[in-house]
Amino acid sequence: SRMERLRERLSRSGSLGRGLLGLLTSGKIDESTWDEIEETLLLADLGPSATDELMENLRRRIQVISTEDPVAIREALRQELVNLVDPTLDRRLAATVRTAPDGTAVPSVIMMVGVNGTGKTTTVGKLARVLVAENRSVVLGAADTFRAAAADQLATWGSRVGVETVRSDRDGADPAAVAFDAVARGIETSADVVIIDTAGRLQNKKGLMDELGKVRRVAQKALHGDEISEVLLVLDATTGQNGMQQARVFSEVVQVTGLVLTKLDGTAKGGIVANVQRELGVPVKMVGLGEGMDDLTPFDAYGFVDALLD
Numbered sequence: 619s620r621m622e623r624l625r626e627r628l629s630r631s632g633s634l635g636r637g638l639l640g641l642l643t644s645g646k647i648d649e650s651t652w653d654e655i656e657e658t659l660l661l662a663d664l665g666p667s668a669t670d671e672l673m674e675n676l677r678r679r680i681q682v683i684s685t686e687d688p689v690a691i692r693e694a695l696r697q698e699l700v701n702l703v704d705p706t707l708d709r710r711l712a713a714t715v716r717t718a719p720d721g722t723a724v725p726s727v728i729m730m731v732g733v734n735g736t737g738k739t740t741t742v743g744k745l746a747r748v749l750v751a752e753n754r755s756v757v758l759g760a761a762d763t764f765r766a767a768a769a770d771q772l773a774t775w776g777s778r779v780g781v782e783t784v785r786s787d788r789d790g791a792d793p794a795a796v797a798f799d800a801v802a803r804g805i806e807t808s809a810d811v812v813i814i815d816t817a818g819r820l821q822n823k824k825g826l827m828d829e830l831g832k833v834r835r836v837a838q839k840a841l842h843g844d845e846i847s848e849v850l851l852v853l854d855a856t857t858g859q860n861g862m863q864q865a866r867v868f869s870e871v872v873q874v875t876g877l878v879l880t881k882l883d884g885t886a887k888g889g890i891v892a893n894v895q896r897e898l899g900v901p902v903k904m905v906g907l908g909e910g911m912d913d914l915t916p917f918d919a920y921g922f923v924d925a926l927l928d
């Protein structure tokens with residue numbers, strides 16, 4: 619399965635788990651071992667606040683069960699990690715035709731945002747692939763009109779996975795107009811989902827804010843009064859604190875409803891999942907595990923923690 623592949627890749631790259639479980643081979647945890655556990659969690663990008671919470675809860679749990687059995691201690695650690703990534707969060711994506719207030723059948727609209735290079739366009743393609751495999755009909759909107767190459771790249775993904783891409787025929791067209799056209803096309807073709815790719819130039823925060831805000835408003839206008847279903851923020855898991863900083867800026871610019879962490883195949887620092895969820899207060903919904911079209915998978919808290927600890 620995909621989770622097994624993640625497990626394998628993470629363990630090949632030297633996992634968080636290998637570090638942690640290596641520290642928990644003998645039952646007695648002394649202060650220097652606690653320090654090493656803390657360090658390992660911070661190295662895995664869990665972040666200071668999640669690390670503190672995990673340390674405190676783990677200490678308490680071990681005290682309560684009063685054990686020196688390494689197997690029980692590892693199980694306690696596993697439980698605490700599961701709690702941190704929170705299996706109770708709703709990670710489903712809206713992906714079906716809906717009825718707008720005026721009775722019109724409209725698609726679910728997913729807006730994809732994130733800094734250039736994080737894997738946004740690739741993720742749009744991979745997400746379309748996932749939805750098509752579930753028998754959903756999908757339309758893509760190339761609302762990153764700043765670079766012609768961005769729309770070309772998206773259209774290439776569109777034809778690869780067999781879905782239509784709505785784009786402008788000229789560079790520098792209004793991104794919001796493309797978003798409007800994509801939603802309109804989605805309504806016209808009775809699509810289940812329209813996925814809108816957007817620009818990610820972080821250099822100009824005000825410009826980006828205006829642009830994404832307008833794309834959102836105008837796409838919404840095309841929806842006959844229905845709401846945009848999702849704004850997914852794409853983050854590169856290999857960028858650590860830098861990625862966290864980007865996440866903060868984007869969540870100030872648009873109201874994010876979910877996260878996609880890409881390039882988890884290239885890092886042992888999976889702790890960023892708990893860190894970013896906690897910071898932004900929205901769930902990680904999907905993770906990217908490679909460059910291929912089948913390398914996007916729904917996030918599963920239990921499988922993820924098992925992968926981390928393997």
Ligand code: GDP
Nearest residue numbers: 734735736737738739740880881906907908909
């Ligand atoms: P954008 O600028 O944010 O749209 O980023 P792209 O979609 O162009 O992706 C940037 C690079 O990251 C490309 O080379 C992608 O193939 C690669 N990429 C995207 N997602 C993943 C992933 O989950 N794992 C790996 N290893 N590479 C990825």
